Amino acid sequence: MTPTTETTVGIGGAAESTDMVLNIGPQHPSTHGVLRLKLVLDGERITSAEPVIGYMHRGAEKLFEARDYRQIIMLANRHDWLSAFSNELGVVLAVERMLGMEVPTRAVWTRTLLAELNRVLNHLMFLGSYPLELGGITPVFYAFREREVLQNVMEEVSGGRMHYMFNRVGGLKEDLPAGWTTRARGAVAAVRSRMDVFDDLVLGNEIFRGRTRGVGALSAEAVHAYGVSGPVARASGVDFDLRRDEPYLAYGELQDTLKVVTRTDGDCLARFECLLAQTHNALDLADACLDRLAELAPGPVNQRLPKVLKAPEGHTYAWTENPLGINGYYLVSKGEKTPYRLKLRSASYNNIQALAELLPGTLVADMVAILGSLFFVVGDIDK
Amino acid sequence: MAPVPGSGLAKGLAVTLRTMTRKTVTEQYPDAQPELPPRTRGVIGLFEENCTVCMLCARECPDWCIYIDSHKETVPAATPGGRDRSRNVLDRFAIDFALCMYCGICIEVCPFDALFWSPEFEYAETDIRDLTHERDKLREWMWTVPAPPALDPGAEEPKELAAARKAADKLAAQQQPDQPGPDHPGQPDESGQEGRT
Numbered sequence: 118m119t120p121t122t123e124t125t126v127g128i129g130g131a132a133e134s135t136d137m138v139l140n141i142g143p144q145h146p147s148t149h150g151v152l153r154l155k156l157v158l159d160g161e162r163i164t165s166a167e168p169v170i171g172y173m174h175r176g177a178e179k180l181f182e183a184r185d186y187r188q189i190i191m192l193a194n195r196h197d198w199l200s201a202f203s204n205e206l207g208v209v210l211a212v213e214r215m216l217g218m219e220v221p222t223r224a225v226w227t228r229t230l231l232a233e234l235n236r237v238l239n240h241l242m243f244l245g246s247y248p249l250e251l252g253g254i255t256p257v258f259y260a261f262r263e264r265e266v267l268q269n270v271m272e273e274v275s276g277g278r279m280h281y282m283f284n285r286v287g288g289l290k291e292d293l294p295a296g297w298t299t300r301a302r303g304a305v306a307a308v309r310s311r312m313d314v315f316d317d318l319v320l321g322n323e324i325f326r327g328r329t330r331g332v333g334a335l336s337a338e339a340v341h342a343y344g345v346s347g348p349v350a351r352a353s354g355v356d357f358d359l360r361r362d363e364p365y366l367a368y369g370e371l372q373d374t375l376k377v378v379t380r381t382d383g384d385c386l387a388r389f390e391c392l393l394a395q396t397h398n399a400l401d402l403a404d405a406c407l408d409r410l411a412e413l414a415p416g417p418v419n420q421r422l423p424k425v426l427k428a429p430e431g432h433t434y435a436w437t438e439n440p441l442g443i444n445g446y447y448l449v450s451k452g453e454k455t456p457y458r459l460k461l462r463s464a465s466y467n468n469i470q471a472l473a474e475l476l477p478g479t480l481v482a483d484m485v486a487i488l489g490s491l492f493f494v495v496g497d498i499d500k
Numbered sequence: 501m502a503p504v505p506g507s508g509l510a511k512g513l514a515v516t517l518r519t520m521t522r523k524t525v526t527e528q529y530p531d532a533q534p535e536l537p538p539r540t541r542g543v544i545g546l547f548e549e550n551c552t553v554c555m556l557c558a559r560e561c562p563d564w565c566i567y568i569d570s571h572k573e574t575v576p577a578a579t580p581g582g583r584d585r586s587r588n589v590l591d592r593f594a595i596d597f598a599l600c601m602y603c604g605i606c607i608e609v610c611p612f613d614a615l616f617w618s619p620e621f622e623y624a625e626t627d628i629r630d631l632t633h634e635r636d637k638l639r640e641w642m643w644t645v646p647a648p649p650a651l652d653p654g655a656e657e658p659k660e661l662a663a664a665r666k667a668a669d670k671l672a673a674q675q676q677p678d679q680p681g682p683d684h685p686g687q688p689d690e691s692g693q694e695g696r697t
Contacts, residue, residue, distance in 0.1 A: 188562040191603035223654065262525050269537075273649075276539035276617060282603050290608075292655035294539070318515060323508055410654070417656040 136164065141484070143172045149246065150495025154472065156484070163484065166476035168469050173499040181459040186212050186286055186426050189459065193446075194280050196463060197497035199242055201277075202235035203439040205284035208459075210365060211435035211448040212286045215428040223410070224288035224418040229367040230406035231271070231283065232437075233399045234301070237308065238267050239440035240396040243492045244315050247389060250489040251328050259314045263307075270304045273297060286426060288419030302407050309400045315393055329385035332479070333487035336383060339474045344467040347442025348391040349491055353383035359438035367406070374398075374405040385490035392492065427454045439464055441492055465497035538646040540619035541602045545642035546593055546635060550614035553588035557606035557615060565599035566606060567592060567632075593638065597623070598631040616645040 142153040151172035157165045177196050181189050186208070193208045194201035206228065213220060220228075245260025268278045274297055275283035275290070283290050319325055340350045350357065358377040360368040368375060378394040380387035428450040436445035442464025449458040468491050475487050527534060536542065553570040569592035575585045607615045618641045625631050651658065657665075 184562055187605060187608075188560070188603075191562050191601055191605065195601075265525070272540060273537040274539070276537075276541040276604065277602065280602065291651075293652040294537070294649035295652055297652060413654060415654045415656065 139481075143169075152469070152493075152495050152498065154476075154484075154488070156476070156481070158481065161480050161482070163476045163479055163481060166472055166484075168472050170466075170469070170498050173495050175496075175500065177500045178459060178461055181461075182455060182457070185454045186428070186456075189456070190284055191280075191282055193461075194282060195496065196461065196500050197439065197441065197444070197465065197494045198279055199239040199494050200235055200440045200444075201280050202231050202271075202283065203437060204444060205281070206232060206366075207435050207437045207439075207444050207446045209284045209286050210437065211433055211446045212426075212428050214433050214435060215431060215448065215450060216286070218287050218420060220288055221417050221419070223292075223413050223416045225367050226406055226410050226413060227289055227293065227418060228284070229371070230301070230403055230410065231274070231281070232366065233403040233406065234267055234271060234305075235281075236399040236440045237396055237403070238264055238271070240392050240399070241267075241308075243392055243489075244319070244389075244396065247489045247492075248319050248322075248325060250485050251325060253319070253322065253325060256315065256319050259311070259318075263311060266304045266307050270297070270301050273300065285419055285422070287422055288417070290419070292418045298407055298410060302404070305400050305403050305407070309397075312397060312400075315396075320390065320393060326386060328483075328486050329389060329490065331382075332385045332483050333475050333490060334382065334384045335471055335475055339471055340383075343471045343474065345442070345471050346467065347439070347464050347492070348378075348395055349388055349442065349468050349471075351377065351379045352387035352391040354379060354381040359436060359443060363436075365435075365437060367409070370409075371402060371405055374402050376401075385486050388490045388492070425454050427452055428456065436462070441465055441494065441497065442468060461500055463497045463500060465493035465495075466500070469493050469498050536619035536621075538619070538649050539617070540621075541604055541617050542619040542621040543597070543617075543623060543641050544595055544600075544607065544638065545616045545618045545640075545645050546638035547614050547616065547642050548590055548593065548635060548639060550612045551590055551593065552612055552614075553590050554611065556609045556611065560605050560609045562603060562605065563599050563601060565596040567594040567596070590635070593635040594632050595638065596632040598628045616642065618642070618644045619646065620644045 137158045139156045139158050140153060141156060143151040153169040153172065155167040155169055156163050175196075177192055180192055184192060189208055190205045194205045197204055212218075241260045241264050245257035245264075248256040271281060272278045274293055275281040277283075335345070335349070335353045337353050337355050339345070340353045340355045345353075345355075346357070356377060356379050358375075359365070360375055361372065361377050364372075376394075376398045378391050378398065380391055428448065430450060430452040432447065432449040434445060434447045436443050438444075443462065444464055445460075445462035447458070447460035447462070448456055449460075451457045472488070472491065475491075476484060479487060553568060555568055558564065558566040558568050568590070570588045570590050572586045573589050575587055577584050604617060607617060620641055623631075623633070
């Protein structure tokens, strides 16, 4: 803390050169959740910002240590509630690697498909909520209309609309219902046909562009320093995507469909553009997965598991390109049916730390634009 | 290019007008019930005839929201000189839906198919304590359980079907020698075919 006088007042009007500490949150609508930002203001300008996190800490890592690998899937899909499928994926990939277990091809392609559908669902949420934070109320309704189409498809296959609980060690819980692939294809086509709402209505909006262009530019150095990942990092020109650079699931065979979207500006607009282009690409990837799934020979989607599943002694780190960034699980097993330690590296936690770098020097009015453009889920920060 | 003043407004209104002509996507919920797929995880139904009080569901539940009480009863020997058997009788089966995380592990682990998902979802309560539902309520939900959906053509045959087919084949093979058929002897091609089906 600087030795200047600090006055904590609710409304401004303090004398010049007197810093004001303003708390945004933990119950502030723009923080979508319980994130608290401690801002030090000089008039309208932010001089320093500190994200105060932990209001939603649920001790997920400690809870993992008292759960078996099937129960962990249930817990793991909840920290980032917008990308439940991708969260489950990291856990099962880690355990499968420890066991040296091979997953049936049909399960691999179905997982890839569902992971991409989950990515679209996640991105649509932010494509809708970000304009909302900037004062545009309409796009969120369009976003939710599209989400509904995809959620129906996800619900039909897994039974859940958010917490799918569809991954199992060795594959998936059960096979697809008859006719599901046709309906999934229809849903993807329907969503794609209406994506111009975001391309034109949102991205082409003068006010939206005016409020985001050149605001909150994040440098590539800061991206590396803070471990920022996902679309936020790629908007700053950091060309890193695990789906391409360390392919897991079936991404190795999808390289010609997969397009890693990057921008160089690093501002709020670039981050939004990255997210939008990635949504388009995820829809293409989903279609490619559906094509491959139709060609595959009939087969199982899971492995027969022992009654008590124990990961052998050892450790491994499984990371996946989650919708919001890199999500990693460091699994240490002592050969028990529960892990000895399961460290969770979540994307939002690192992404949000960049706020301390991004906010100083900007205006309070831009704070919401910058905060929203970091695309985070509070549960993913606090774990 | 300098934009024509008000063009943005006109574009916005055009979108509004276009949307006005389309059918609404809003579902009028209490008047129109949603169509839910059979796999929907709405609520858990209990078919208590199948329950043997093995407690697997209660043990495997990640947050221990299933409460089971039981007692042992002795069933007298069925044949003279036989041994008395004891069996478990269910006294209480309750699920606290305030704690339930809707993961479905209990249904998955049940070895005797006593628990099922039902898409029923209208069981909100005004007091959190009323969300603990006892066996009578769970039994009512049992009658709302839909049949599971047919599987994708690319799916592996369900193990129940495979087992039934195996049994039927075995039975057919047993009956085969009894049938005095004119085509039975001396046609190895056909018998090879039958073996495969």
